[in-house]
Amino acid sequence: MSSAAPSSFPAPTNNLVSPLLTDLYQITMAYAYWKTNQHRRIAHFELFFRKNPFGGSYTLFAGLDEVLKFLANFRFSDSDIDYLRNTPQLSHCEDAFFDDYLSNLDCSEVIVHSLKEGSMAFPRVPLITVTAPLGIGNLIETTLLTLVNYPSLVATNACRMVVAARGQFWEETAGANPPRAYSPPSKLNRGGGGGMIGGRGGGTSSGGVLGDSLYFSKTPRKSIQLAEGGPLDFSRKKPRCVEFGLRRAQGPDGGFSASKYSHIGGFHATSNLLAGKILNLPIAGTHAHSFVQSFTSLDSVVGASVKRKKGGSDDMVELLPMALQYRQETGWTDTNDGELAAFIGYASSFPDGFLCLIDTYDTLQSGLRNFIIVSLVLDDLGYTPRGIRLDSGDLSYLSLECEFVFHQMADRFDRSFFFDLDIVASNDINESILHSLNKQGHAITMFGIGTNLVTCESQPALGCVYKLVEVDGKPRIKLSNDMEKVLIPGRKVAYRLFGEAGWPLIDLLVGVNEADQPSVGERTLCIHPFMEQKRVAVVPTRVVKLHRLVFDGKNGGVVLDKVSSLDDTRQFVKDQINHTRPDMLRYVNPGEYKVSVSEQTFRFLHNLWQSETPVRELR
Ligand SMILES: Nc1ncnc2c1ncn2[C@@H]1O[C@H](COP(=O)(O)OP(=O)(O)OP(=O)(O)O)[C@@H](O)[C@H]1O
Numbered sequence: 285m286s287s288a289a290p291s292s293f294p295a296p297t298n299n300l301v302s303p304l305l306t307d308l309y310q311i312t313m314a315y316a317y318w319k320t321n322q323h324r325r326i327a328h329f330e331l332f333f334r335k336n337p338f339g340g341s342y343t344l345f346a347g348l349d350e351v352l353k354f355l356a357n358f359r360f361s362d363s364d365i366d367y368l369r370n371t372p373q374l375s376h377c378e379d380a381f382f383d384d385y386l387s388n389l390d391c392s393e394v395i396v397h398s399l400k401e402g403s404m405a406f407p408r409v410p411l412i413t414v415t416a417p418l419g420i421g422n423l424i425e426t427t428l429l430t431l432v433n434y435p436s437l438v439a440t441n442a443c444r445m446v447v448a449a450r451g452q453f454w455e456e457t458a459g460a461n462p463p464r465a466y467s468p469p470s471k472l473n474r475g476g477g478g479g480m481i482g483g484r485g486g487g488t489s490s491g492g493v494l495g496d497s498l499y500f501s502k503t504p505r506k507s508i509q510l511a512e513g514g515p516l517d518f519s520r521k522k523p524r525c526v527e528f529g530l531r532r533a534q535g536p537d538g539g540f541s542a543s544k545y546s547h548i549g550g551f552h553a554t555s556n557l558l559a560g561k562i563l564n565l566p567i568a569g570t571h572a573h574s575f576v577q578s579f580t581s582l583d584s585v586v587g588a589s590v591k592r593k594k595g596g597s598d599d600m601v602e603l604l605p606m607a608l609q610y611r612q613e614t615g616w617t618d619t620n621d622g623e624l625a626a627f628i629g630y631a632s633s634f635p636d637g638f639l640c641l642i643d644t645y646d647t648l649q650s651g652l653r654n655f656i657i658v659s660l661v662l663d664d665l666g667y668t669p670r671g672i673r674l675d676s677g678d679l680s681y682l683s684l685e686c687e688f689v690f691h692q693m694a695d696r697f698d699r700s701f702f703f704d705l706d707i708v709a710s711n712d713i714n715e716s717i718l719h720s721l722n723k724q725g726h727a728i729t730m731f732g733i734g735t736n737l738v739t740c741e742s743q744p745a746l747g748c749v750y751k752l753v754e755v756d757g758k759p760r761i762k763l764s765n766d767m768e769k770v771l772i773p774g775r776k777v778a779y780r781l782f783g784e785a786g787w788p789l790i791d792l793l794v795g796v797n798e799a800d801q802p803s804v805g806e807r808t809l810c811i812h813p814f815m816e817q818k819r820v821a822v823v824p825t826r827v828v829k830l831h832r833l834v835f836d837g838k839n840g841g842v843v844l845d846k847v848s849s850l851d852d853t854r855q856f857v858k859d860q861i862n863h864t865r866p867d868m869l870r871y872v873n874p875g876e877y878k879v880s881v882s883e884q885t886f887r888f889l890h891n892l893w894q895s896e897t898p899v900r901e902l903r
């Protein structure tokens with residue numbers, strides 16, 4: 285057999301991804317197909333899920349890039365073959381199975397269609413379809429599933445967190461970021477954006493040492509434009525999400541994949557340096573408690589200096605004497621000395637990226653004050669302090685308190701940088717906490733999220749399955765007592781039908797050979813696959829065919845222009861989310877998106893169902 289793809293096509297990112305990364309039963313079935321000479325029959329498989337994760341109404345499809353790398357490089361190695369030949373379960377198999385069949389097997393006869401990476405996907409609509417000889421088509425099941433399930437799950441989780449963090453909720457708009465009881469001095473409340481806290485956003489300062497501009501830059505206050513219903517207006521800038529999960533992930537691949545796929549789900553940066561290097565992702569980071577704990581007295585930072593950036597000269601200026609002067613001036617003489625030393629040490633090392641973790645000893649009485657003291661010094665010297673991180677306590681209350689004190693300081697010392705400081709929050713944040721914080725009101729501009737993002741705490745697996753729906757051109761069905769598990773047989777074309785509001789109304793599965801395929805402006809009957817009474821007539825304003833050819837083994841393998849970059853995929857996700865029916869984004873009881881079949885497919889499914897089901901006799 286010829287090679288399936290140009291050998292230059294990249295190998296899978298994780299070198300564990302190879303033909304042997306599969307379940308034993310794939311090889312035993314392959315042997316039985318080969319032994320009974322079934323392996324060359326042409327089969328059609330669908331990879332799909334039955335239920336959206338996290339109680340939500342959508343799933344983001346991800347992982348296609350690695351699927352294509354796997355297919356393009358599919359070859360058992362000599363040692364793989366040796367291993368299989370010597371496993372007890374396979375040791376009786378004929379040599380020709382290993383030497384003629386498995387040794388030469390590649391994906392040169394495999395054809396794959398798929399949704400575009402990052403597509404919103406819905407139950408039963410295939411993410412990927414595979415047309416291939418039964419042997420190889422079956423053999424790739426497990427690897428394809430493992431390459432799609434977690435990436436799609438974590439991308440969806442990330443997207444839901446970003447939506448939650450940014451308050452992109454139709455009916456919760458009015459309640460988000462409510463004004464608090466007291467406001468900062470009005471002459472300095474210059475954000476122009478309505479909320480009593482106001483004043484954040486609008487700046488355009490560039491990135492600091494520890495993160496690129498995505499992390500630290502300030503975006504102008506914007507309102508989210510949805511397709512209909514007007515902009516949602518929030519009183520402050522929308523918080524961004526940064527991925528901090530590597531240490532808690534399910535191993536190195538889990539950590540790396542989480543960094544990668546949370547980026548397409550809308551996270552702005554990751555703390556994972558390898559992901560930054562390999563995938564060219566924005567990286568970001570602050571510092572840990574240990575850094576603060578390790579400083580015990582101010583003596584350790586005697587002499588710590590930075591180069592003056594404003595005021596004419598560029599001499600080195602020692603920070604400690606200036607800090608002590610501000611400590612006197614503010615009256616904050618009992619803040620923790622070790623912490624103040626740590627902040628001075630950090631400022632002297634990263635004067636352009638000064639962002640401090642302030643909760644090691646006492647957030648409001650010590651950390652915040654020490655940060656302000658050192659910030660004033662840096663500002664005097666021409667550096668722009670970046671902000672604080674809160675990693676414990678009531679994140680709503682503390683962030684608002686910090687912001688309030690920043691505004692007081694802006695007034696007292698006449699410094700504008702206090703309006704642009706980031707307030708980063710971390711500590712076991714999950715989607716529900718993000719919603720809760722929105723309701724309570726907060727001043728957080730950035731969420732650092734680890735554990736609950738990467739482990740997908742509230743649903744640790746997406747249940748994608750890989751099912752045979754046709755062999756030798758004949759549709760196959762799999763029945764189940766559970767109606768949800770009954771397969772829709774045969775090859776189908778999937779369409780997304782859009783309505784007048786600009787967002788998708790329904791997905792429709794139509795048999796590939798049916799004469800009537802949907803088109804713009806034409807009334808199309810869409811029926812629930814299992815309940816005939818549930819049907820709607822749609823006159824679409826736009827019809828999108830969802831699957832594209834992405835891999836054609838006979839013609840060089842990967843169809844290269846179908847592989848999107850991570851940033852393009854991220855943008856595609858954002859565009860879809862911003863053109864989604866608002867009720868579908870609701871956290872509690874989101875509106876369901878309908879997936880339907882054509883009338884002909886409905887009849888065909890139910891006739892086949894009947895014909896394959898024996899009539900039971902009761903006596
Ligand atoms: N205002 C808030 N509303 C809802 N949840 C919050 C709020 N503030 C913090 N949380 C969450 O409550 C939990 C607090 O966790 P926990 O009590 O273990 O931490 P802590 O005592 O604040 O800090 P430490 O990590 O030092 O123990 C975290 O999951 C955090 O994200």
Ligand SMILES: O=P(O)(O)OC[C@H]1O[C@H](OP(=O)(O)OP(=O)(O)O)[C@H](O)[C@@H]1O
Pocket residue numbers: 528529531532573675710711712713732733734735736
């Ligand atoms: O909470 P996550 O969403 O997983 O975010 C990452 C966490 O990792 C870091 O500390 P770590 O948890 O290692 O120690 P700590 O809880 O004692 O601060 C960081 O301070 C966050 O708390």
Ligand SMILES: O=C(O)c1cccnc1
Pocket residue numbers: 528529555568569570571572710732734
């Ligand atoms: O940079 C940080 O603040 C960070 C990174 C990983 C985990 N927790 C925090």
Ligand SMILES: [Mg+2]
Pocket residue numbers: 711712
């Ligand atoms: Mg923690």
